[in-house]
Amino acid sequence: MYPGAHVAQHADKIAIRLVDTGETRTYAELETNSIRLARHLRDSSLRVGDDIAFFADNIPQVFEVYWAGLRSGFYVTGVNYHLTSDEAAYILGDCDAKVLFVSSEYVELAREIHDRVPGLSTMVVLDGPAPSDFVAYDDVLAGTSSEPLGDEPRGVDMLYSSGTTGRPKGVKPSLTGKQVGEQGCDLTTTVFGAAYGFGTDSVYYSCAPTYHAAPLRFCGIVNGLGGTVVLAKRFDAEAMLRAIDEFEVTHTQCVPTMFVRMLKLPQQVREKYDVSSVRVAVHAAAPCPVQVKQQMLDWWGPVLYEYYSSTEANGVTLISPQEWLERPGTVGRAGLGVIHICAPDGTELPTGENGVIFFEREQRPFSYHKDPGKTEAATHPTHPTWTTTGDIGHVDEDGYLFLTDRAAFVIISGGVNVYPQEIESELALHPAILDVAVIGVPDEDLGQVPKAFVQPAAGMTPTADLGEEILHSLDGRLARFKIPRSIEFIDELPRTATGKLVKGRLVEMVAARSA
Numbered sequence: 162m163y164p165g166a167h168v169a170q171h172a173d174k175i176a177i178r179l180v181d182t183g184e185t186r187t188y189a190e191l192e193t194n195s196i197r198l199a200r201h202l203r204d205s206s207l208r209v210g211d212d213i214a215f216f217a218d219n220i221p222q223v224f225e226v227y228w229a230g231l232r233s234g235f236y237v238t239g240v241n242y243h244l245t246s247d248e249a250a251y252i253l254g255d256c257d258a259k260v261l262f263v264s265s266e267y268v269e270l271a272r273e274i275h276d277r278v279p280g281l282s283t284m285v286v287l288d289g290p291a292p293s294d295f296v297a298y299d300d301v302l303a304g305t306s307s308e309p310l311g312d313e314p315r316g317v318d319m320l321y322s323s324g325t326t327g328r329p330k331g332v333k334p335s336l337t338g339k340q341v342g343e344q345g346c347d348l349t350t351t352v353f354g355a356a357y358g359f360g361t362d363s364v365y366y367s368c369a370p371t372y373h374a375a376p377l378r379f380c381g382i383v384n385g386l387g388g389t390v391v392l393a394k395r396f397d398a399e400a401m402l403r404a405i406d407e408f409e410v411t412h413t414q415c416v417p418t419m420f421v422r423m424l425k426l427p428q429q430v431r432e433k434y435d436v437s438s439v440r441v442a443v444h445a446a447a448p449c450p451v452q453v454k455q456q457m458l459d460w461w462g463p464v465l466y467e468y469y470s471s472t473e474a475n476g477v478t479l480i481s482p483q484e485w486l487e488r489p490g491t492v493g494r495a496g497l498g499v500i501h502i503c504a505p506d507g508t509e510l511p512t513g514e515n516g517v518i519f520f521e522r523e524q525r526p527f528s529y530h531k532d533p534g535k536t537e538a539a540t541h542p543t544h545p546t547w548t549t550t551g552d553i554g555h556v557d558e559d560g561y562l563f564l565t566d567r568a569a570f571v572i573i574s575g576g577v578n579v580y581p582q583e584i585e586s587e588l589a590l591h592p593a594i595l596d597v598a599v600i601g602v603p604d605e606d607l608g609q610v611p612k613a614f615v616q617p618a619a620g621m622t623p624t625a626d627l628g629e630e631i632l633h634s635l636d637g638r639l640a641r642f643k644i645p646r647s648i649e650f651i652d653e654l655p656r657t658a659t660g661k662l663v664k665g666r667l668v669e670m671v672a673a674r675s676a
């Protein structure tokens with residue numbers, strides 16, 4: 162499905178509402194504007210398989226760009242507006258972007274990038290007047306017909322991995338050749354739409370940046386199925402509760418750090434807002450500590466649904482709250498693909514043993530753009546349709562997957578594997594901790610030992626005594642060899658906007674000190 166399918170019956174229904182400003186788009190407006198933009202881009206000599214990119218805040222225009230690309234056979238790339246000009250230029254050059262759509266506040270950054278991206282012919286300001294070297298989006302729409310193109314092949318997003326373990330990788334799916342309105346041409350909608358009951362009565366709250374896979378795709382699912390997206394520019398714990406109450410939100414998606422921030426609100430603040438309208442609160446992107454999820458279930462009720470996937474979308478697992486309560490810690494069973502747990506050499510491991518997680522599909526679902534080496538590294542050595550994103554875990558006898566960590570961050574201490582995620586989960590709800598990350602640091606005796614980086618909670622003074630108290634809180638909860646040998650307090654941990662720790666930066670910082 163796509164938004165245009167709902168115009169006949171729901172033309173004036175709000176498809177997108179921006180909480181910050183009150184700005185809205187009806188289904189008729191979303192359809193008309195995406196048609197005009199698609200026609201303009203085709204008239205500008207863009208062809209099926211070309212890439213258009215956006216460098217924009219969470220604003221309704223992003224979804225007009227998104228649907229224009231998806232009804233024209235284009236690839237659509239969202240670029241993180243927190244990146245430096247060098248980092249953004251790398252992505253835009255790598256994806257061969259032909260047109261860049263920007264929010265007005267990022268005009269200067271876009272200007273810095275333009276001359277370093279061969280093939281980037283046009284830059285369009287989405288939400289205001291345009292300088293002379295840009296084009297105003299409103300002018301583009303005003304000067305173009307709203308008559309749909311005769312041929313509307315389904316495009317697809319081409320997004321970049323978070324870069325938590327190195328340079329971001331462009332995930333390039335194949336184009337299907339189907340028309341945008343054909344049934345079954347979007348597996349994401351098929352899997353998640355059915356699993357979470359999205360439909361015309363859905364009200365979906367999203368505050369994560371649309372340049373990331375989950376926010377962009379889930380908002381697309383909601384509009385494709387006729388629901389309303391309630392969009393916010395930033396996450397704020399109390400503001401999210403207020404929006405749920407005010408707009409009677411039925412669905413939302415969170416990352417565990419959002420749960421932690423809401424749980425740490427004063428009780429009187431939490432009790433001000435009615436969250437009973439929520440039917441499904443999806444969470445993913447980062448591991449959720451068991452005790453955090455349990456406290457959210459106690460508060461919101463049995464509405465927390467978890468999935469495990471990736472930007473690559475090579476497979477999906479799904480778990481309902483009822484199943485999770487029977488198996489705390491699992492991320493569910495396969496909803497897309499077949500799970501295989503393998504040793505580093507590719508040998509399949511027995512039930513219960515930790516190894517690299519592969520998903521088997523009928524065909525390999527993605528490749529890394531311009532990087533056959535990384536594509537090959539993500540593919541099983543003897544099964545070309547099995548792919549991995551480098552996560553480690555195991556399955557139980559009923560096929561439920563349990564994540565352990567990313568392969569890149571496993572700590573090998575005295576020959577024993579230590580998984581940082583387990584330590585971070587034990588520390589997450591400590592009252593003195595706002596955020597925490599654990600990495601391995603060099604040790605002459607054991608090779609590596611765990612070290613914790615802690616962002617202290619408001620009002621907490623980072624002292625040696627506080628560090629000792631935090632470490633002692635792990636006594637009896639973790640084996641001695643898993644307890645960090647040291648704590649370093651830090652102003653802010655490096656996280657992506659979807660909550661993923663960018664541990665590579667911490668590793669680089671430690672390595673630079675050693676050097």
